[in-house]
Amino acid sequence: MSQWIYFFDLCGTAVFALSGALAAGKHRMDPFGVIVLASVTAIGGGSIRDVLLGTTPVFWITNHTYLIVILATVIACLILVRKPHKLPSITLPVADALGLALFTIIGAQKALLLGHSGMIAVVMGLITGVGGGIIRDVLCRQVPMVLRTEIYATASIVGGICYTLCLASGVNSMTSMFLAMFSTLIIRLSAIRWHLSLPAFDLKTKRH
Template sequence: MSEWIYFFDLCGTAVFALSGALAAGRHRMDPFGVIVLASVTAVGGGSIRDALLGTTPVFWIRDPNYIIVILITVLLTMLLVRKPKKVPQHTLPIADALGLALFTVIGAEKALSLELGGMIAVVMGLITGVGGGIIRDLLCRQIPMILRTEIYATASILGGICYSLSIHLGAVDKQALVLAIIVALAIRLAAIKWHLSLPAFDLKTNKQ
């Protein structure tokens, strides 16, 4: 793993840990609950990805720096954010969007580094990007964002396609990485700002 990719992976871990910690604070969890929710949000998607790819032990077991980043993020969040419910409404979605973009590209890169095809890279990017958020939302008894109509998984898929296609066309790793992150992040932030969503599947049944 290159230094750039490792750096973005740690950044994504911190951002998703922040997302999980803020969600835990809004649900008035104790410090242990905050750590648990921040941890599963930060490493959940990547753990599922590594298990599916057979690259075990999973990344955070091989490199404890990820756990250190999570604990530092949780500590700073609990010290500096005294009233999570008063944090601006868009803070959590924006943090989640940034984590989604970062982890999407990391997941796609991991698949390509194992010489897997572009389609698998896009799928692994999606799993890495949304997996932790799904676990977080389920633990908070909320419908995961990937199952709602808002544009979420779509941003991850397009980011993964952008990265895979850029690499296929011969782009430098760093350039492909930054471009794909910008694409996924821009799409997700646009969806948040303008409330963009996909059409809902509404199955109507005949009333007896």
């Protein structure tokens, strides 16, 4: 079981590293800048989670595999992604959605294993899922995805609640994980595909 979680964690790391590297490519950064942005995106959310929970040194210090996965992803990306016009514009959002789904579960899982409540698990899932992307967007001076009206934080929160509820209802760990990941992914991808959004809270002064 825990091997699957570890495998998902590494997948999420690779996927977010890719999303960071692609964002770096849009800003014409040099290879080491690409590594920095890819790393921050991939391990930023989990680092914030570990630091808030007090489980330091954070996960990637005690296990080098994460940094190696990031390095490999960046190198592969630098070598393979050379024809930008062949890269569909949807690549970054989809990679990001997959990472969001994977990391939400990882974060919620970790909080529950430490004995925290379902509420904290949902919050930690959210932090793990959106933290890295927020740092990436802030560094690239973009409005963080989480601030835009397209359903983003919502997808992570729904995934986290789904995971916690499934576990609480006695659904087995693996099924809970897949259900939660699937719900986050389907919500986020639908939002991207059909430009869905919840009704916005709008305080902008309107002129009549």
